[in-house]
Amino acid sequence: MSSEPNVETKVASPPARRQRVMSGMRVTGRLHIGHYWGALQNWVKLQDDYDCFFGAMDWHGMTTAYKAPKEIAPWTREMIAEFIAWGVDPNKSTIFIQSRVPEHVELFMIFANMVPMGWLERVNTWKDAIEEMKANDTHNLGRFMYPVLQAADIAMYRAQKVPVGADQISHLEISREIIRRFNHLYKAKLPEMEPLLTEIPLVPGLDGRKMSKSYGNSLYLTEDTEKDLRKKVNMMVTDPARVRREDPGEPTKCSVYGYHKLYSSAEDIPWVEHGCRTAGIGCGDCKARLAENIEKVSKGPREKKKELLNNPGLLDSIIDAGCEKARAEAQKTLQIVRSNMKW
Template sequence: MSSEVTPATTRKLRVMSGMRVTGRLHIGHYWGTLQNWTKLQDEYECFFGAMDWHGMTTAYKSPKEIAPWTREMIAEFIAWGVDPEKVTLFVQSRVPEHLELFMIFANMIPMGWLERVNTWKDAIEEMKANDTHNLGRFAYPVLQAADIAIYRAQKVPVGADQVSHLELAREIVRRFNHLYKAKLPEMSPLLTEIPLVPGLDGRKMSKSYGNTLYLTEDSEKDVKKKVNLMVTDPARVRREDPGEPTKCSVYGYHKLYSTAEDLQWVEEGCRSAGIGCGDCKGRLAANIEKLSQGPREKKKELLNNPGLLDSIIDAGCEKARKEAQKTLEIVRSNMKW
């Protein structure tokens, strides 16, 4: 047996990503994040989290809802293919080191850095209207930087439109390294193609608009009902009128859920009026159900077996916390604190 040590250069790069706990997951979460996670878990050392402290920034009036949402989120991750044997799955609040590093970062970051954050400036009126104009939301980018740095992650999967958000986290780590002659990794984006998944009415998908299609909460009957309400090409008034698929919300969903053969059937049938909108929607609903049925059952099994789910969450949080504690040892050593 060889006694050679594996060179450090061959170790997998470390990735950190998480989802803010705000309620049940919809299909945008799968196509935008979960599908990508299932690919990354085979290529990188991954830390994936249910970020409940971030959820508290808007759900602070109803905190009792956060715990069940968090458990359901972890079950959803696993149901859709995230493997707890391959990745470290954790709950943010179960790793208190996130908050300790947040406080260290918060005390060294100039207020001006946060006041310039576009997502804060652009949403001020909305936050005031719904009573979420709070310190937690203002300091959100600092906690986000701590979330990544606590695992010494080198890569963060983001879409091209989110790169600027990650840059502030890099600046925070860079300032820490400069002040304390430290070498925490400066995280960089792992660019990911994130498809735009509109709501059922063509607007942005949002629970507040009531235009969401949930990943597993919707039954087969619910899916059919929601798909039947989707907006189609407005020029196609009668069944015999030809349509243009690219002007139809249903076609956009077909591109996510359907085969190349089905897409050709939709394109040709719609433009020639060979199929009706009801036919098109029926095929889409069937394809959505085909993808959702297995994860729906898997999630149900996990939630009906709380002991198993708890053991998975406990093991993941313990592993995450050990790694986070290592980071704080490094941080305190550099700070000579």
């Protein structure tokens, strides 16, 4: 009889399959801090728990930049360098360029033929911006059909989750309706993507309005130098009650305070609150501390982005690998789609 101990053998369970996330940014120029706090910082967190596909969406950018398409390619490269510089890891996430995966357009055309016109006419972002679009000559079919391409973008990677803020759920709903209609017509099982709700802080522009390149009120993620940051922060609107240095103010009425909550330490926040309410500090003091803290956060990514752009071979290899992986998944999806359609 064997003298070996009786050891119970356990077969390890296979690792649970991670859910897939898809998100992207429209290529319209350089990224500002609203892009970081609204999406990019959340992407960095998600890549540890999900199978993530993050895209530079240049076809979407063409809807407004069609008169200057030569600008889109450098913007796209810069955007991807920005993604990586701020922590999106090509070894954890698939980073791709939308136009380098032509299957996006093929699936878009399939969806476009089954989407009723009325669905698109009801989209609030289309209705609300019609006059603006007419004024800047972007009242075009590409923007009208934007939600269809968006649905194709998400379905292309069979994503189960899409990170959005609570105010963006309605934008995602039409994508769900399109997928639902496809599944109903062709007895298919493409995932009906669910919103992955994320808390998105309000980041106003320098003048207190929505941050927008068209308003000229943006703080750029890495394009602004330390000197630029100080100059721009000094332009920020503050509590109108603080007319003179000795006037007390209310920090919650000041844009600068909102930025401090994003960029400053737990020690700085009480300093801002107490100093503002007692006039113990001036707005100049408050802004100088903020500019210093933004620079601390931005310096590393700024240098990383510069390194990537100065090493085009490395950046190209990252882009090529991401697009190749994205296209392989896209081709799988089109095989599924065509099989369901019996086409």
